[in-house]
Amino acid sequence: MATIKDIARLxxxxxxxxxRVINHHPDVSEKARKAIEAVIASENYKPNSNAxxxxxxxxxxxxxxxxxxxxxxxxxxxxxxxxVFRENGEEVSVAFLDEDAxxxxxxxxxxxxxxxxxxxFLGGNLxxxxxxxxxxxxxxxxxxxxxxxxxxxxxxxxxxxxTKGARDAIEYLVSQGHERIGIIGGSLDTDLGQISDFRxxxxxxxxxxxxxxxxxxxxxxxxxxxxxxxYEAARRLLKKAPDITAIFAIGxxxxxxxxxxxxxxxxxxxxxxSVMGYDGIEYTRYAVPRIATVRQDIHELAVRSVEDLxxxxxxxxxxxxxxxxxxxxxxxSVKNIREEK
Amino acid sequence: MATIKDIARLxxxxxxxxxRVINHHPDVSEKARKAIEAVIASENYKPNSNAxxxxxxxxxxxxxxxxxxxxxxxxxxxxxxxxVFRENGEEVSVAFLDEDAxxxxxxxxxxxxxxxxxxxFLGGNLxxxxxxxxxxxxxxxxxxxxxxxxxxxxxxxxxxxxTKGARDAIEYLVSQGHERIGIIGGSLDTDLGQISDFRxxxxxxxxxxxxxxxxxxxxxxxxxxxxxxxYEAARRLLKKAPDITAIFAIGxxxxxxxxxxxxxxxxxxxxxxSVMGYDGIEYTRYAVPRIATVRQDIHELAVRSVEDLxxxxxxxxxxxxxxxxxxxxxxxSVKNIREEK
DNA sequence: CTGAAAGCGCTTACAG
DNA sequence: CTGAAAGCGCTTACAG
Numbered sequence: 001m002a003t004i005k006d007i008a009r010l011x012x013x014x015x016x017x018x019x020r021v022i023n024h025h026p027d028v029s030e031k032a033r034k035a036i037e038a039v040i041a042s043e044n045y046k047p048n049s050n051a052x053x054x055x056x057x058x059x060x061x062x063x064x065x066x067x068x069x070x071x072x073x074x075x076x077x078x079x080x081x082x083x084v085f086r087e088n089g090e091e092v093s094v095a096f097l098d099e100d101a102x103x104x105x106x107x108x109x110x111x112x113x114x115x116x117x118x119x120x121f122l123g124g125n126l127x128x129x130x131x132x133x134x135x136x137x138x139x140x141x142x143x144x145x146x147x148x149x150x151x152x153x154x155x156x157x158x159x160x161x162x163t164k165g166a167r168d169a170i171e172y173l174v175s176q177g178h179e180r181i182g183i184i185g186g187s188l189d190t191d192l193g194q195i196s197d198f199r200x201x202x203x204x205x206x207x208x209x210x211x212x213x214x215x216x217x218x219x220x221x222x223x224x225x226x227x228x229x230x231y232e233a234a235r236r237l238l239k240k241a242p243d244i245t246a247i248f249a250i251g252x253x254x255x256x257x258x259x260x261x262x263x264x265x266x267x268x269x270x271x272x273x274s275v276m277g278y279d280g281i282e283y284t285r286y287a288v289p290r291i292a293t294v295r296q297d298i299h300e301l302a303v304r305s306v307e308d309l310x311x312x313x314x315x316x317x318x319x320x321x322x323x324x325x326x327x328x329x330x331x332x333s334v335k336n337i338r339e340e341k
Numbered sequence: 342m343a344t345i346k347d348i349a350r351l352x353x354x355x356x357x358x359x360x361r362v363i364n365h366h367p368d369v370s371e372k373a374r375k376a377i378e379a380v381i382a383s384e385n386y387k388p389n390s391n392a393x394x395x396x397x398x399x400x401x402x403x404x405x406x407x408x409x410x411x412x413x414x415x416x417x418x419x420x421x422x423x424x425v426f427r428e429n430g431e432e433v434s435v436a437f438l439d440e441d442a443x444x445x446x447x448x449x450x451x452x453x454x455x456x457x458x459x460x461x462f463l464g465g466n467l468x469x470x471x472x473x474x475x476x477x478x479x480x481x482x483x484x485x486x487x488x489x490x491x492x493x494x495x496x497x498x499x500x501x502x503x504t505k506g507a508r509d510a511i512e513y514l515v516s517q518g519h520e521r522i523g524i525i526g527g528s529l530d531t532d533l534g535q536i537s538d539f540r541x542x543x544x545x546x547x548x549x550x551x552x553x554x555x556x557x558x559x560x561x562x563x564x565x566x567x568x569x570x571x572y573e574a575a576r577r578l579l580k581k582a583p584d585i586t587a588i589f590a591i592g593x594x595x596x597x598x599x600x601x602x603x604x605x606x607x608x609x610x611x612x613x614x615s616v617m618g619y620d621g622i623e624y625t626r627y628a629v630p631r632i633a634t635v636r637q638d639i640h641e642l643a644v645r646s647v648e649d650l651x652x653x654x655x656x657x658x659x660x661x662x663x664x665x666x667x668x669x670x671x672x673x674s675v676k677n678i679r680e681e682k
Numbered sequence: 683c684t685g686a687a688a689g690c691g692c693t694t695a696c697a698g
Numbered sequence: 699c700t701g702a703a704a705g706c707g708c709t710t711a712c713a714g
Binding site for chain 1: 342385387388389390391392394395401411413416417419420423434435436437450453454455456568569572597598600601604610623624626627628629
Binding site: 003004005015016019020022023047048050051052053054055 | 706707708709710
């Protein structure tokens with residue numbers, strides 16, 4: 001494996017000069033540059049990144065911390081992020097965490113060991129950030145949770161407005177004539193810190209404002225963002241609240257599991273129960289029935305996050321907080337029951 | 342950020358001794374070990390991995406190269422792999438490639454730049470391996486494609502028998518009374534090198550052996566492993582071959598897309614058209630209808646691959662080739678049309 | 683514009 | 699059992 005020394009020897013220049021052409025320093029003669037580039041090409045030489053990083057104050061590539069490894073929505077964003085990194089010639093490293101891991105502690109560990117030059121959190125819990133993000137010094141972006149209220153100068157965030165998205169979802173169901181609506185997803189025993197908390201609270205807002213009949217004990221079932229969990233939750237919910245006409249699942253994976261749960265309870269979607277999801281993963285457009293959902297702009301979430309980080313890596317920009325649009329996508333899974341009444 | 346120098350200074354020992362306790366060398370006095378470990382703990386010190394790797398002949402963590410970034414089946418395997426790595430205290434790095442990228446060239450690049458100590462290929466094309474795998478010197482495992490025939494001593498493989506799996510799938514459809522079967526997935530214009538090629542050829546074997554009515558031009562449609570591609574392929578296939586009673590989609594994602602395509606063509610699954618998938622991703626068990634598929638043992642694929650690599654990293658074992666079981670999972674998406682005749 | 687030299691944080695023979 | 703020193707592959711002032 002060729003090293004910088006080999007290139008120096010072969011080209012007849014010193015390793016210092018070789019290093020300069022590698023790093024595109026201006027102070028190199030055209031002649032030297034040409035000669036050295038030729039040798040680099042013929043040897044198929046690439047700098048050993050360990051050595052490079054050791055010198056460059058020890059910075060390794062940006063790391064994306066993905067919270068929840070079977071999360072199709074996150075995976076879609078991740079895919080787009082990688083494209084943007086690639087286009088900009090930046091390496092990325094990806095680490096997957098459990099859905100209920102403490103991502104900030106994991107990031108601190110990672111900073112100590114590998115010294116990434118930047119971090120992207122795909123999913124996160126604000127409570128963990130509040131507790132210990134101060135120990136992180138590199139530029140970071142929190143994606144899908146708003147960090148505007150956090151007092152950190154090195155933490156940007158890119159999100160949709162989950163509270164409003166959930167409000168819109170419930171209002172959409174109401175507009176279709178639904179008055180008894182159940183909710184699946186998230187949990188009640190956490191402080192306001194995660195996506196699910198915001199979506200839940202948005203939904204509750206509408207119920208309160210419109211003085212709708214909604215009882216947390218009866219009309220709500222907690223669920224993780226998984227098919228299995230959505231399935232079980234739907235079955236439990238139907239037993240507790242047999243009179244609901246619609247279910248708002250706060251994630252599309254939950255909605256998919258819920259639909260199977262509803263069917264296995266002997267009911268039909270949407271004839272007996274309408275189902276609305278959240279996120280807008282690709283599969284909602286192919287399911288039978290097609291699933292109504294709150295679509296987030298996945299591409300925009302990815303591009304904004306990566307570009308913000310890249311800018312801050314190169315220039316001393318301050319962290320920013322972006323809100324990305326969402327949109328209600330009607331679908332076959334929600335029935336308009338207005339006329340029936 | 343504490344360095345080994347700080348630990349040496351604080352503990353009163355030399356950096357050499359500190360290094361020895363970090364790496365669990367035997368030749369350290371109990372007293373020194375205790376003292377140094379205490380300082381390490383109190384400083385929350387972790388070795389800078391760039392420096393470590395620079396020295397250790399420059400080896401960075403194992404890298405998993407995932408071919409196709411929206412591949413739910415691969416993602417499930419990846420998840421299990423990460424668990425096994427974690428249990429064994431090994432770091433992993435993940436890189437995603439396009440479905441039709443040349444994974445071997447990508448790996449060569451990666452070896453030059455980052456010097457991973459081992460590689461796992463999640464998906465791959467044997468033709469690329471044949472062309473250039475010889476340039477790779479670290480231990481590697483190819484997962485989901487059999488490399489038994491390849492002449493490489495540092496390449497293990499862990500697969501199911503895709504040819505046989507496809508044979509079993511077709512035989513299952515035949516046992517349910519289907520005689521006119523269409524196939525979606527893969528392509529015709531490649532040499533035998535990828536998963537899709539093996540599955541396709543397994544299916545064709547049965548058609549030939551049983552002298553069934555099957556015409557590649559009429560009864561086959563190429564497709565990538567995606568919802569969209571499966572959808573389009575199913576619609577085209579139904580136009581060309583309106584008399585088929587079943588479709589074998591050589592991947593579950595293709596099957597899911599195909600079902601929507603069938604429905605949008607005005608037909609019902611399974612009443613008009615039965616659909617059989619391949620892989621056994623979680624969602625097949627939650628879809629409506631539940632999807633009949635060839636289930637691969639995802640957990641076993643993951644565990645075998647990682648354990649084989651870890652063994653070979655520590656001991657000079659030779660590469661091995663494992664065949665993992667598969668099993669036909671009946672499902673609501675396939676109708677038994679025997680009695681109808 | 684170029685080279686010689688110091689140093690990034692670590693490991694590992696080599697002495698003792 | 700321990701320390702001093704060389705060296706991994708690179709970058710970057712410092713001279714010239």
